Amino acid sequence: MAKEQIYIANLDIDVIRKDIKNMHLAVYPPTGRIRLAAPTRTDDEVIRLFAISKLAWIKRQIKNFKSQARETPRDFVSGESHYFQGRRYLINVIEHDGRNKVEIKNHKEINLFVKTGTSKPEKAKVFKEWYRKELKAQIPEIIKKWENVMGVKAHAWGVKHMRTKWGTCNTIEKRIWINLELAKKPKNCLEYIIVHELVHLLERSHNERFIALMNKFMPKWRAHRDELNKLPVSHTDWGY
Template sequence: MVTKVDIGDIPVDVVLKDIRNIHLSVYPPTGRVRISAPSHMNIDTIRVYAISRLGWIKKQQGKLRRQERETPREYLNRESHYLWGKRYLLKIIEREAPFAVALQHSTILMHVRPETGHEKKEELLDEWYRKQLKVAVSDLIALWEKRIGVKVSEFGVRKMKTKWGTCNPQAKRIWINLELAKKPKECLEYIVVHEMVHLLERHHNERFTALMDNFMPKWRSLRDDLNRLPVRHEEWDY
C-alpha cells in the first residue's frame, strides 16, 4: 500500500514493508520520490527523515530533469543506435531465416522474418547488446580482480530503472545495466570498478572514495561523462 505525503511542494510515495532500514529513491525521468520504510515506522518519523534529505532530493531531481533523453526507438531502417558510444545506422533485412544481429562497418544489420513486430525487434537488439556487454564485463572483471585484490563469484546483465550497476558484497555478485552497452567503454569500466570496490567497502563513505581514488584516479570525470550522456526515453515505473 502506497501512502502519499507532501514535503513542501514535493509529493513523496511512502511504502511500508517488512524491512529493517529506510530507503529513499528518486526515479527518472521526472524525479518522482519514494521512501520504503519498516512497517512499524510512523508517518511523522518518515516525514522528518524526508525533510532532512530535502536538499539531496532536489539535487537528484535537478540532475534527472537536465539529462538529455533519447527519442523513442521505432526499429526502422536508417534509425540511429549506439554501441560503445559510437553511432550506427540500423538496417533491417527481411528474410525467411533465423533472426540475427551483426555489426558491419557503420551499420547494425538486423535479419528478421517478414512482418516481425516492434517488440520482437527490440528484444533481438537487447539480446545482442547483452552478449556484447557480457564479453566486455568478463574481460574487465578479470583485469580488475588482480588490481583490486577481490574475486567476483558471479555477474549478470539486466535492465535497471535507477542504477548503472549494483553489488551484493555478501554473495560477491554484481549486476550491470544493459544500457551501458551503448555508452563508451571507459564508462562501463568505471561502473565495473565501482561495483567491485564495494566488495571491499559496502558503503559510499570516505573509505570507499579513497579506494576509488587509489584504483581509478579519474573516476569522477568518468562518472560525470556518463551522467551527461543521453539515457533511454522511458517513463520509469517502480
C-alpha cells in the same frame, strides 16, 4: 537499516539510518530521487536542518537531470538511430529467409536481419539479445583486470535489465550485476560501473572509505560518472 521519508520545500527525501559516522546526501538521475544517509541515532531535527542546508545543491542536481537528453521509443525501422558502446549508428532492417541476427556494417550503420513479417517487439528482442551478447563479451576481461588491481574476487556476475541502477553488488554472495543498458554506453562508463561494484566487496556503504577507495583505484571516476549521467538515456528511466 531503517528507512523513512521527510518532506522539505516540495521535495520528498528518503532517509536511511545505518551504522555510519556522518550524514551523506545523494541525488540520483534521471528523475532526481533524493537519498540522505544518516547515523542511526541522529536527531530528526538535525537531519532536517542538514537537508535544508543542501536545498540549493539538490535543486541544481535535479535541474541538470531533467535537462538530460532522452531517447524516444524505438520502432526498429531503417534509418532509425541506435547507440552501441557510446557511438550512434543508423540501422538497416533487412528482411530475409535466414535466422534473425544483428551485424555491425561499419562505423555508422548496423544491419538488423529479420524474417519477413517480424513484429516490432520481436525486432526489439533480437536487438536486446545482441546487446546482451556483446556486453557479456566485454565484462570478463574488465572484471579480471580490476580484481587483480584491488585484490578482490567476484564469485559471480551477470547482466540484467534494471530500472533504477547501472549496477548492483551482493556483498554476501560476492555477485555483481550489470545493467544491460550499458551496452549502449562507452567502454569507460562500463568499466567505471564494474569498478564501483567491485569496490563494494571492500566497503559496502557509500561512505568516506568507499570514496577513498574509488579515488585510489580510479582517480578519474567522477569524470566517468558525469559522462554516463550526461549521455542520452532510454525513454524508460534509468539511474545510478
